[in-house]
Amino acid sequence: MILKQMQDAPKFEIHVPGFHGSVDEARQAQGIPASELPPISEEEHEIARKLEISDEAYRRGKLAGIFGHQRIESRASALGNQVEGILAGLEQGYRLASVTWNSSTHSWTLEVDTPQGPHNVALSGELVDDVLDSRTRSQAQRLRNMVLFGLGRRDLIFEKHQ
Amino acid sequence: MNLTGTTVSFHLLPQGREAFREIAPDKDVLEGFVVNENHLGVWLSLPELKSANEVILLKWEQFSTATLEYEPEAPGERLPAGFRR
Numbered sequence: 001m002i003l004k005q006m007q008d009a010p011k012f013e014i015h016v017p018g019f020h021g022s023v024d025e026a027r028q029a030q031g032i033p034a035s036e037l038p039p040i041s042e043e044e045h046e047i048a049r050k051l052e053i054s055d056e057a058y059r060r061g062k063l064a065g066i067f068g069h070q071r072i073e074s075r076a077s078a079l080g081n082q083v084e085g086i087l088a089g090l091e092q093g094y095r096l097a098s099v100t101w102n103s104s105t106h107s108w109t110l111e112v113d114t115p116q117g118p119h120n121v122a123l124s125g126e127l128v129d130d131v132l133d134s135r136t137r138s139q140a141q142r143l144r145n146m147v148l149f150g151l152g153r154r155d156l157i158f159e160k161h162q
Numbered sequence: 163m164n165l166t167g168t169t170v171s172f173h174l175l176p177q178g179r180e181a182f183r184e185i186a187p188d189k190d191v192l193e194g195f196v197v198n199e200n201h202l203g204v205w206l207s208l209p210e211l212k213s214a215n216e217v218i219l220l221k222w223e224q225f226s227t228a229t230l231e232y233e234p235e236a237p238g239e240r241l242p243a244g245f246r247r
Contacts, residue, residue, distance in 0.1 A: 127167060136235050142167030149197060154207055154214040157169065157195050
């Protein structure tokens with residue numbers, strides 16, 4: 001089982017800083033028995049006290065954040081897998097190094113090793129949501145085009161038109 | 163419809179033809195790759211631009227309409243739903 005998990009683990013790094021619980025995840029956390037809530041540190045207990053909320057309410061909020069974190073990590077993995085597929089279609093020397101979620105700008109940053117050195121490719125959260133949620137060829141093509149553009153490979157975007 | 167990430171043909175109005183006269187002379191239809199769109203218009207990468215990193219703004223008021231290729235797609239495979247015995 002552990003071996004299978006290792007085989008399935010992405011070859012790229014995933015960075016999802018912070019906690020990002022949604023309303024749905026807060027609702028989900030409300031349904032969890034108190035005995036299964038995550039523990040809190042002394043520092044977190046102090047924060048809960050200052051916020052004038054109970055430890056249990058704080059732990060439910062923390063769990064909602066963990067659910068949100070897991071959801072975004074799973075999307076990062078799905079995005080990275082698609083990008084790896086795009087890079088596999090290019091000549092050798094392109095490799096996805098990392099996928100990072102930027103919550104403040106609702107965007108993703110891909111770090112790609114290229115024959116010319118590392119490149120960062122920024123993608124809007126909206127575009128990535130369209131790609132991951134629709135699972136259609138046309139949306140996958142939009143992702144491919146934006147990755148190619150970000151890597152300075154405009155030639156491959158226009159090649160069918162030339 | 164979100165155009166970012168697609169190649170689109172824009173039908174230029176006279177003010178658009180004037181603005182793009184030097185880059186794409188005598189063109190009524192400008193084909194470009196949409197890199198971004200905002201309240202000003204669409205930011206395009208054009209084969210006519212020398213640098214691959216250069217993009218140019220086509221303002222909303224500079225074109226009358228836009229066309230792009232659309233391919234009907236078969237429904238994707240659905241994840242199984244329901245209970246398992």
